[in-house]
Amino acid sequence: MNQYQVIVGLEVHVELKTATKLFCSCSAAFGGEPNTHTCPVCLGMPGVLPVINQEAIRLATRSALALNCTVRAVSKFDRKQYFYPDLPKAYQISQYDQPLGEYGWVTIRGADGAAKKIGVRRVHVEEDAGKLNHLGQRLGDATGSLVDLNRAGVPLIEIVSDPDLRSAEEARLYLTELRAVLSYLDISDLRMEEGSMRCDANVSLRPADFQGNLEDLPRVEIKNVNSIRNVQRGIEYEVARQRELLAAGERIVKETRGFDDATGKTYSQRSKEEANDYRYFPEPDLPPLVLDPQWIADMKRGLPALPDAIRANLIDRGMPEKDAEVLVLDREAYEYWQQATALFQDERLVTNWMLSDLSRLINARGESFANSRVRPEGLVALLGLIQSGTLSGRMAKEVLEAMFETGQSASQVVKDRGLSQITDASAIQSIVDQVLKDNPAVVQDYLSGKEKALAFLVGQVMKQTRGQAKPDLVNQLLKDSIQKDYAPSQD
Amino acid sequence: MELSDREILHVARLARLRLTADELEPLRQDLNRVLDYVSQLQSLDLAGVEPTLHAAADQAPLRKDIETASLSVAEATKNGPKVEQHMFLVPRIMEGGSDDE
Incomplete structure (x- = not known):
């Protein structure tokens, strides 16, 4: 044939x-x-x-x-x-x-x-x-x-x-x-x-x-x-x-x-x-x-940056090819990204939030980056709150959704909902102590080498703080307290 | 140069002319005379001569992209044999019946 x-x-x-x-x-x-x-x-x-x-x-x-x-x-x-x-x-x-x-x-x-x-x-x-x-x-x-x-x-x-x-x-x-x-x-x-x-x-x-x-x-x-x-x-x-x-x-x-x-x-x-x-x-x-x-x-010299050049530049800056492709093919998204990264140093954080959570919200509404209610300055303000530790990633998702729904700024949403992350160790310590006291078997599991047991304890503390405790702080406090109060003496 | 029946019928079809058998021969003679007349050009040596694409100006003037008023719908459709919903009503378009792109 x-x-x-x-x-x-x-x-x-x-x-x-x-x-x-x-x-x-x-x-x-x-x-x-x-x-x-x-x-x-x-x-x-x-x-x-x-x-x-x-x-x-x-x-x-x-x-x-x-x-x-x-x-x-x-x-x-x-x-x-x-x-x-x-x-x-x-x-x-x-x-x-x-x-x-x-x-x-x-x-x-x-x-x-x-x-x-x-x-x-x-x-x-x-x-x-x-x-x-x-x-x-x-x-x-x-x-x-x-x-x-x-x-x-x-x-x-x-x-x-x-x-x-x-x-x-x-x-x-x-x-x-x-x-x-x-x-x-x-x-x-x-x-x-x-x-x-x-x-x-x-x-x-x-x-x-x-x-x-x-x-x-x-x-x-x-x-x-x-x-x-x-x-x-x-x-x-x-x-x-x-x-x-x-x-x-x-x-x-x-x-x-x-x-x-x-x-x-x-x-x-x-x-x-x-x-x-x-x-x-x-x-x-x-x-x-x-x-x-x-x-x-003159017109040839005056052409704007075109996809090939933009793609190469983004990849040079360390962006994964797949992400670069998504941005390049959507001019509005790329321009949004440019505006956001002009205001915020951590390009990767901008890319990740744009292409995951923000994209999802925009697509669900049939909107576009150009007419999204959350402008680049708004997104950047939110990312700033993550960087400073005021918000956990999970809380930030919630805040972004609220920003998207209401058009409010990140700080306004945080204030209205009393959402800021607890970063003060003393405020969490008493909850940590209580969780350890209530779960002696889990503490023993952890001490016998089951790393996963710690995750359960972190989860319990997060639950009691309604998700507002800073996870890595909780982690650290739990480890310290177990070491101090539960571990067999080394001497 | 002698045009064939097929060539004449093809050109007639492109021009939407329906020819009867007795119209074919006079038309062939007319067209042949036109071709003969133009074919005098063949006797000239035109190697290296740029084709004359246009008789007048050497360059098309350009116009600014500024909108001006259009005709009213009534005026625009005035010459339409049949007009419906402010549009020209044309008979059923036969598939395969056209030389469009």
């Missing part, structure tokens, strides 16, 4: 976070009442002319540079022509043979930690289409469709990877890293569920003995999947489907398929047997886009 290698390339569309559309001054905001963000330009009226939004070009250039692309000083726009109800002009203004950026890459790291560069073939600028609301469950049984052109003309970048991905897992890693890189650039909301980031996956299987061009393999395109997880699922399903077909001696038909979230399956949407014929030609309404090479170079 023939062996096959999985070949995947991804096309990612990202809506740029501009105030206005790419070629007109209508609002580019998501949603809005239908057809309230339209004008003669984005409605495709005759006689209008597009004018390029400079902010869209700035954001696109920033993205291309962050993805290690070479940015062209001169690029051009082209018409991609097709008929569809969401495209009022019957052509999309896009970039064909002179895209803004080319020859970039994204580095992914698998479970084994090995780095792999995934080529970014191109980053180009284009306009989005309108939104179709089908009157029916889905396109197939719709009786008609309602067209809202608010989105028509919103600026997009399309990021096309090389066919370098060899599994659904690598596709997931690539998308995760790509999204992380873009998140540090402030160029888009990157919300897949709202469509501000969309992904199409091209999947084919290469027979072991195939030596030709990858582009010649029959390719299936999975369109518009709405989450990274579903891209992975869609590719997994598609690989299995194609393997089965090939094993049965059938051929793969070049086609476009949709992904059904509920069943985890892809389904045929349209055969691509007849090659697309978009009849691209240079957009006559737009002269070439010319950028100052100095402007491009």
